[in-house]
Amino acid sequence: MKHFSIEEITGWDRFYRANFVNSLSGFKPVSLIASRNEAGQTNLAIFSNIVHIGADPAMVGFINRPREAAPHTIANIEATGKYTINHVRAEFAAQAHQTSAKYPEGASEFEEVGLTPDYKLGFEVPFVKESHVQYAMELFEIISLKMNNTFLVVGKLQHAFVEKAALKEDGFLELSSAGSMVSLGLDAYYETIPHSRFAYAKPDQPTRSI
Amino acid sequence: MKHFSIEEITGWDRFYRANFVNSLSGFKPVSLIASRNEAGQTNLAIFSNIVHIGADPAMVGFINRPREAAPHTIANIEATGKYTINHVRAEFAAQAHQTSAKYPEGASEFEEVGLTPDYKLGFEVPFVKESHVQYAMELFEIISLKMNNTFLVVGKLQHAFVEKAALKEDGFLELSSAGSMVSLGLDAYYETIPHSRFAYAKPDQPTRSI
Incomplete structure (x- = not known):
């Protein structure tokens, strides 16, 4: 094991x-967030700092970088209150990564990288058709993290679309079979292999696989 | 694709x-967080809702469930300001899962599940010896998320220990080779396989593998 102090890292x-600090906290649930402004212009951007906040009510948060680095998604969400989150699959990982390029104002990443906007259920923001796990969110709260000008954007789940085969009988989503990837650091993408599921842990019982 | 509205999910x-909502947001960077109270009693608990907040200063956050469901880690961190985060490997996934059992007050999960506390560098809280990626944190801020009584606990990186072979020449940590797992939902664990790394994306250039 190699040791690094914060003085050395700084x-x-x-x-x-x-590269180091972004990898240190581990693998991330990489997704494309679609949003639109009031004029109807769509934006599509790759996000991986996404975090489950609660199941009831169903809430998910993500970290938006400082406005000067990543202005569009947060501004669109503030304007319309709606967005979709779409898991990235290996088949379009390169296109998903390419959404991080700084396209000129007025361009839509859907068109630039060749992914398909999928409007459905009257939801104002498109889903990404190529994704097999898509969910629609309504903004609940934006919390400003003042130490580094980032934001925790917290939303409430509105709709979920999942590939049928991924849904198990207890509500669990087998995302490996749906092709959902993880990302690592700033630019790496991984696929996953199931290792185990364990029963609810009790102090007086050995750990049991399910 | 199957559709579920929030009314149905609720x-x-x-x-x-x-199970459904915890899986919907995707794979998670599963880790063991070690902490101790002022009397020196250690606690070890599995967490997966961990999120990278920034690289400079190096900050990582995690979601702590409501106090009545998960009182020890947050109370210890409030008391001492220090904790360690340790990636879970397949070799001890069952033991890591078992830390979620409600052990009686005064028990240490290190002992109960058979993992090794590793005190080093004079840091007040032990690392998990079996882990190949370990980092020490100092509390920066606890943000109360009032809608569901959870907390975003934000810390500043103090020390990192990583398996030498995982560190690449550009600072990237190849966590797949370090054996770091991801979790999914409440009880599932996965290993990872590298798929790709891509160069910094530019609008006028095709996506390039590195």
């Missing part, structure tokens, strides 16, 4: 440090 | 809903 070149 | 049995 002294590194910023790209080296960004 | 009406489900709570276990079915918890």
